[in-house]
Amino acid sequence: MIESTRGIVLTHTKYAESSIISHIYTEHYGLQSYMINQVRSRKSKGKTVFLQPLTLVNLEVYHSDKKTIHRIKDFKVSSPFSLIPFEPIRQSLAFFIAEVLNKALKHEDKLGNDLFDFLFHSICLMDDNIPGIQNFHLFLLFKLTQPLGFYPNFEEELEKVFFDLRKGMFTIHEPVHPNYMNVWQSKLLYKLKSVDVNHLDQIELNGEQRTEFIEKMLDYYHLHLSGFSNIKSFKVLKDLFR
Structure with missing residues (x-):
């Protein structure tokens, strides 16, 4: 099921050659883990925001209470940082x-x-x-x-x-x-x-x-x-x- 929620990017762990598992505190689901592919590659397409702690994001996610690692359908930064x-x-x-x-x-x-x-x-x-x-x-x-x-x-x-x-x-x-x-x-x-x-x-x-x-x-x-x-x-x- 696709759900929308705000999130605060916390930490991440590396996965495979170019992916990460990003730990994000979400408004509706609490602390969740999301698989982000191709973050550490030339084809990241802005996904490096998930490497930056405390980034504020709006997410569309595939959420299931039966899973411990979820996927993100789409995202955007809600309040781009100017100082941090x-x-x-x-x-x-x-x-x-x-x-x-x-x-x-x-x-x-x-x-x-x-x-x-x-x-x-x-x-x-x-x-x-x-x-x-x-x-x-x-x-x-x-x-x-x-x-x-x-x-x-x-x-x-x-x-x-x-x-x-x-x-x-x-x-x-x-x-x-x-x-x-x-x-x-x-x-x-x-x-x-x-x-x-x-x-x-x-x-x-x-x-x-x-x-x-x-x-x-x-x-x-x-x-x-x-x-x-x-x-x-x-x-x-x-x-x-x-």
Whole structure:
């Protein structure tokens, strides 16, 4: 059956000599895998968009609930990027975010149109001249915890200075295990609760602090998402923000 859906290109794996299997988060079917032929050849005919993370596409697909790999009948880019593929920071963030989404959504049921709309809108903003783009991934990782089901418990958080990653809540006493945020990291987590995506420049961090906070957020994902493995592209970000 041919169906229409919007999609966000995440990652891909090579298949045969010139094909790939593209992992795309779709509006109607959640995370799906699609066989794309002749991508890595001279006859690609624009199919290289499926190699570019976070590309926003409109798809006509052959969909069947009985299959794990589907095919695309037709496609077009819905919002061509003007900045992401051409700026090192945005391009590195795109690879990182796409890898996180691919692993975070892999074992989840369909999470509804609200999540798709949020991601679609966020990616469009990422391609715009918003201030504080170097903090965009902090904002996105925090916001994603809500639809994924492990949003931090902020009850009485101002009186408690450590965020326990295992329990997902703030505490007065420093946990005896290593899975927690220290005082400044916990304060930053609280700040992300109210910061607007257009004011990410209000978050003042040096490269080391940004890396440490992201490491804690990824630990948080590891603890609460089954099968969430290491994010390989994080190393590029660490080197970029060093």
